[in-house]
Amino acid sequence: MSEKSLGVGKPDTQILGVLGGMGPLASAQFMLRLTLLTDAARDQDHIPAVLWSDPRVPDRTAARMASGEDPLPALLRGISGLEAAGAGAIAIPCNTAHGWFEGMQSATALPILHIVDAAEAELLRLGVTPGPIGLMGTAGTLAMRLYQERLEPRGWTCLVPTEEEMQRLVSPGIERVKANDVAAAYAPLAEAARALAARGARAVVLGCTEIPLGIAAGPALPFPVCDTIDGLARAAISWAKR
Known part of the structure; x- marks a missing residue:
């Protein structure tokens, strides 16, 4: 079966894209809380979500405070992956990553929920x-x-x-x-x-x-x-x- 027949890459406004891995435990906690806070009685009542958890994103504080490696290319790579997975919006469970919010938002037509x-x-x-x-x-x-x-x-x-x-x-x-x-x-x-x-x-x-x-x-x-x-x-x- 082809990706096209599966609908892969087609934007679905019901799918939440989660740009995570910063750090991995916080991203896992976000997915847990997303599940527990949803008013649901069965599996089908929950929010479809795709987690892109990439701990290789360069340290955000180091990038701002000590001329560390720019994390934006890695963040944009994650956004591209979530777009390809059909996400309709993006949540980023990392506060410091929002220092690159404008660069991320300008690179995608998807709404990014600001923390x-x-x-x-x-x-x-x-x-x-x-x-x-x-x-x-x-x-x-x-x-x-x-x-x-x-x-x-x-x-x-x-x-x-x-x-x-x-x-x-x-x-x-x-x-x-x-x-x-x-x-x-x-x-x-x-x-x-x-x-x-x-x-x-x-x-x-x-x-x-x-x-x-x-x-x-x-x-x-x-x-x-x-x-x-x-x-x-x-x-x-x-x-x-x-």
Whole structure:
């Protein structure tokens, strides 16, 4: 049977393309949450999805902070693969990769769901209105001001960890998740989140898709946290319903 007869490569507005592998565990968690958050009673009620999980994409933070290899060619390769698989929209469960959002969106006619917009919708769903929020993420995400530039015009104020907190708590916590040592990530990441709350954040955005995995490995924090994996999954479900 030929690819043409199978419909391979034909755009299907019902198929979600997931550009993942950054990192692999976060992408797997996204697929899990996409499944669990979908209102479904049987297999056929779920969202058709294709996961392109390529951990070979060059490090996004290194590309921004230390003149590392440009990840855009690898990201575009993944988008081409998802187009060929018939995706009707693309979700990217990696915050830092959105630093190349414009380059990716200009290369495809498919809509790319923006994770910052999804995070804002998740904050509102949690009952958090515009005002001071904490923002945790990779050094690359914070340096690119991905959240600040998109959210501050809408009334949000982003409080970020200090350089010392990034080096001692946030970056090591993210590294532990990427090394599959999720339990060890909880203490440093939770400490950083508590520090932001103590400085006036009414909620903390977990703006790296490794961070929710670390935070979930220990006791719940006593303030709202915005899981960007869940936010993106809900955005994808909303797209599929439309």
